[in-house]
Amino acid sequence: xxxxxxxxxALIKDEDKVFSATTDDFFTPQTTIEAPTIFGSTxxxxxxxxxxxxxxxxxxxxxxxxxxxxxxxxxxGLFGTEVxxxxxxxxxGEDVGKLDLLGLGARHSIDQYLPDNFPVSIAVAYYxxxxxxxxxxxxxxxxxxxxxxxxxxxxxxxGGPGYESSNMVISYTFESGDVSEEIVLDLESNNSLRxxxxxxxxLGPLYINTDYNVGNQNILAxxxxxxxxxxxxxxxxxxxxxx
Amino acid sequence: xxxxxxxxxxxTLISLVLSVLLFSSCEEKAFNFVLNIxxxxxxxxxxxxxxxxxxxxxxxxxxxxxxxxxxxxxxxVNIESFAVRVTTLNGNAAEGVSLNGYIYPNGDINExxxxxxxxxxxxxxxxxxxxxxDQLNNAGINAFASKLLGYINETDIEDFAFQLNGTSLPxxxxxxxxxxxxxxxxxxxxxxxxxxxxxxxx
Numbered sequence: 001x002x003x004x005x006x007x008x009x010a011l012i013k014d015e016d017k018v019f020s021a022t023t024d025d026f027f028t029p030q031t032t033i034e035a036p037t038i039f040g041s042t043x044x045x046x047x048x049x050x051x052x053x054x055x056x057x058x059x060x061x062x063x064x065x066x067x068x069x070x071x072x073x074x075x076x077g078l079f080g081t082e083v084x085x086x087x088x089x090x091x092x093g094e095d096v097g098k099l100d101l102l103g104l105g106a107r108h109s110i111d112q113y114l115p116d117n118f119p120v121s122i123a124v125a126y127y128x129x130x131x132x133x134x135x136x137x138x139x140x141x142x143x144x145x146x147x148x149x150x151x152x153x154x155x156x157x158x159g160g161p162g163y164e165s166s167n168m169v170i171s172y173t174f175e176s177g178d179v180s181e182e183i184v185l186d187l188e189s190n191n192s193l194r195x196x197x198x199x200x201x202x203l204g205p206l207y208i209n210t211d212y213n214v215g216n217q218n219i220l221a222x223x224x225x226x227x228x229x230x231x232x233x234x235x236x237x238x239x240x241x242x243x
Numbered sequence: 244x245x246x247x248x249x250x251x252x253x254x255t256l257i258s259l260v261l262s263v264l265l266f267s268s269c270e271e272k273a274f275n276f277v278l279n280i281x282x283x284x285x286x287x288x289x290x291x292x293x294x295x296x297x298x299x300x301x302x303x304x305x306x307x308x309x310x311x312x313x314x315x316x317x318x319x320v321n322i323e324s325f326a327v328r329v330t331t332l333n334g335n336a337a338e339g340v341s342l343n344g345y346i347y348p349n350g351d352i353n354e355x356x357x358x359x360x361x362x363x364x365x366x367x368x369x370x371x372x373x374x375x376x377d378q379l380n381n382a383g384i385n386a387f388a389s390k391l392l393g394y395i396n397e398t399d400i401e402d403f404a405f406q407l408n409g410t411s412l413p414x415x416x417x418x419x420x421x422x423x424x425x426x427x428x429x430x431x432x433x434x435x436x437x438x439x440x441x442x443x444x445x
Contacts, residue, residue, distance in 0.1 A: 024323070024324070024427075025375065026323075026324035026325070026326040026373070026375040026425070026427065027323055027324045027375070028324070028375050028377040029377075041444075042273070042274050042275050042443060042444050043275060044275050044277060044431070046321070049323075049324075050377050050378070050379055051360075051377075051378070051379025051380055051381050051383075051384050052322070052379065052380075052381035052382075052384035052385055052388075053321070053322050053323055053324060053379060053384060054321035054322070054323065054429070055321075055323050055324075055429075056277045056321060056323070056429045056431055057277070058275065058276055058277040059274065059275035059276075061274065061438075061442050061443065062442065062443050062444050063441060063442050064441060065441050066441070067441065
């Protein structure tokens with residue numbers, strides 16, 4: 001059993017910092033312009049309209065990276081299969097609602113079907129994660145992967161390809177004066193390959209690891225935790241495995 | 244959940260900040276926000292030709308729906324749009340109306356008016372919904388924005404007047420209608436917020 005804290009650092013791409021924004025109905029002439037998303041520049045953009053009117057799009061928060069830390073537990077040992085649970089919840093108040101993160105995963109060792117002297121540990125895995133901010137953000141990701149690891153003393157090198165599917169929806173009610181409008185933004189719906197490469201250091205029950213994921217969104221991850229019980233084999237260690 | 248542009252960014256900011264457990268140290272950085280001011284001015288017209296009606300607009304009426312922190316730095320106020328809707332009432336015989344909108348920045352309609360729009364023709368068949376006014380006058384729009392900026396900065400507390408006059412179409416026909424003018428302005432302001440290291444500009 002492993003219990004640890006997994007940290008991830010999502011790197012925000014330049015293309016995610018702007019979007020194609022269109023002025024509202026009554027502004028003339030209707031204009032479409034590149035404006036900052038919430039991750040974009042703090043400087044908003046303005047559009048000059050007829051007769052001295054000006055339409056202002058607000059600036060973003062200028063976020064280049066997004067770190068997140070969540071506790072994670074892994075329970076394994078049954079028929080070469082382990083399950084993983086990642087959970088975090090916090091109540092952010094009446095206006096924002098509850099922040100919930102739930103991740104579930106299963107990994108099956110291929111090692112048991114290979115000769116004992118096979119030098120590399122191999123596993124296949126499937127992970128699912130849902131992050132929701134009760135009142136306006138919902139992000140769901142699933143990830144299927146093949147993982148390999150190689151141990152040399154306390155050092156473990158791991159990595160492998162995977163295929164991920166993710167979707168993020170932001171929804172909120174925009175209220176302005178007497179106008180109330182439900183806004184639903186399907187920000188991302190991607191299916192893409194992801195490649196992971198990482199290093200882990202296991203010193204007795206303590207493990208420390210870091211890996212870099214190249215995919216639709218590049219992510220640097222790190223983990224720290226403890227392993228209880230006996231590890232039959234390295235079992236393609238990849239503690240962060242779904243970021 | 245209901246919130247406007249500024250609250251949207253604030254709440255998202257709060258949620259992002261709180262979701263980060265690793266980084267407890269924050270620094271103060273400046274962020275740019277935009278807040279809408281929406282106002283609708285209503286005029287009832289019962290006449291048989293040329294008409295003129297006016298309304299007074301006060302600082303309190305403008306500020307009652309907006310919340311800006313006292314330490315925020317107001318950068319500008321812009322008029323984003325004007326839209327008009329004409330609703331006919333019982334007894335109306337006019338097929339349309341030609342409208343002029345004027346602003347009197349000092350509230351005195353005996354002074355020289357500054358046109359916001361002129362000769363805006365609204366026909367009966369297009370009057371049931373708000374339609375955008377695309378023949379706005381630069382001087383009138385600037386005067387309107389200047390009053391709002393003064394109200395927000397507390398450098399101008401005097402009421403101003405908005406006058407609507409015009410003629411029924413065809414000329415001399417009996418008009419019984421409510422004219423609504425919808426104005427949207429935006430306030431651009433800068434506010435310092437405590438955020439983690441990965442947010443905001445250096």
